[in-house]
Amino acid sequence: MKSPTLGLCTLLLATLPLINAKADVITLRFSHVVAPDTPKGKGALLFQQLVAQRLAGQVQVEVLPNGTAFDDANELQALQDGKVDILAPAISKLTALSPKLKLFDLPFLFENRAALDHFQTRPSGKQLLLSLEKVGIIGLAYWPNGLKQLSARKALREPGDAKGLVFRIQNSDVLQTQFEVLGASAVKLPFNQTLQALANGTVNATENTWSNYWSQRLDQQQRYFTETNHGALDYLLIVRADRWRTLPFAVRSTLEEIIDQVTFEVKKQSEAENQRDRARIAATGGSEILTLTPEQRARWREAMRPVWQRYEGEIGAALLKAAETSN
Numbered sequence: 001m002k003s004p005t006l007g008l009c010t011l012l013l014a015t016l017p018l019i020n021a022k023a024d025v026i027t028l029r030f031s032h033v034v035a036p037d038t039p040k041g042k043g044a045l046l047f048q049q050l051v052a053q054r055l056a057g058q059v060q061v062e063v064l065p066n067g068t069a070f071d072d073a074n075e076l077q078a079l080q081d082g083k084v085d086i087l088a089p090a091i092s093k094l095t096a097l098s099p100k101l102k103l104f105d106l107p108f109l110f111e112n113r114a115a116l117d118h119f120q121t122r123p124s125g126k127q128l129l130l131s132l133e134k135v136g137i138i139g140l141a142y143w144p145n146g147l148k149q150l151s152a153r154k155a156l157r158e159p160g161d162a163k164g165l166v167f168r169i170q171n172s173d174v175l176q177t178q179f180e181v182l183g184a185s186a187v188k189l190p191f192n193q194t195l196q197a198l199a200n201g202t203v204n205a206t207e208n209t210w211s212n213y214w215s216q217r218l219d220q221q222q223r224y225f226t227e228t229n230h231g232a233l234d235y236l237l238i239v240r241a242d243r244w245r246t247l248p249f250a251v252r253s254t255l256e257e258i259i260d261q262v263t264f265e266v267k268k269q270s271e272a273e274n275q276r277d278r279a280r281i282a283a284t285g286g287s288e289i290l291t292l293t294p295e296q297r298a299r300w301r302e303a304m305r306p307v308w309q310r311y312e313g314e315i316g317a318a319l320l321k322a323a324e325t326s327n
């Protein structure tokens with residue numbers, strides 16, 4: 001008869017390779033603050049799926065959506081402390097770490113999405129991906145969400161209509177200036193506190209993309225939207241430099257290929273996703289979407305223009321010129 005001890009040893013020996021194999025799998029934790037059904041949320045899931053297909057047994061990605069693990073007030077610290085490996089914050093939230101990134105927050109800088117995409121693939125745009133290296137972070141890719149719109153409890157047709165309103169903004173000085181030049185004020189708040197702040201009256205206006213408005217149902221607190229397309233909400237896919245560089249070379253190369261593929265898909269689909277969510281907001285009948293005449297839009301552009309001068313020194317005239325050239 002087989003001794004029970006021998007049986008246990010055989011079992012342990014048989015499972016040992018499995019335990020070892022599991023321990024060797026690299027886990028990359030990807031945290032973000034939006035819903036899964038948004039351009040960034042979908043990008044994160046596609047990344048997870050492609051890694052599972054192409055790096056099975058070597059790398060796995062854990063996606064932590066909706067700010068449930070870390071919200072945007074603490075996700076950067078979590079990255080630097082090694083509690084997460086990948087983030088995709090809005091570029092606005094990285095401007096305090098790299099002043100040159102303030103370029104992307106300048107209102108009405110790029111005439112359309114194509115101009116912005118073009119700039120991001122040019123040498124000056126690519127260079128900005130590396131502008132966070134001094135704080136130990138590497139930018140791997142730009143992921144678009146979409147163009148930003150304004151919303152408020154009152155109709156905003158002319159720049160003067162914004163006077164006296166209190167806008168919720170992302171953590172960015174440029175965005176603060178953008179509303180101050182209109183005679184409004186701005187409060188920097190994490191994304192997941194926005195709905196509550198609009199509901200309890202801490203703020204009464206904001207700016208965001210259609211997908212972010214819809215996925216948080218911010219439209220339930222904002223009667224009026226103005227389709228200004230005055231700026232873009234784009235993300236930087238970022239990793240901690242030391243984590244990235246210590247990954248095996250072959251793994252890193254495959255991850256880079258996967259990131260290129262995901263970036264392509266996010267770019268391809270984000271605009272359609274935003275238009276889908278615009279239509280959903282319109283269909284509720286609870287909000288009104290105002291479109292601007294070219295003359296009205298020109299007046300918003302003119303009113304916000306002083307923001308450029310304010311930040312030109314920090315951004316650099318050459319970079320600003322390169323961005324304008326993309327138009």
Ligand code: LMR
Nearest residue numbers: 033034090170190191212
């Ligand atoms: C916001 O705070 O409004 C956005 O940056 C949220 C996001 O990640 O899209």
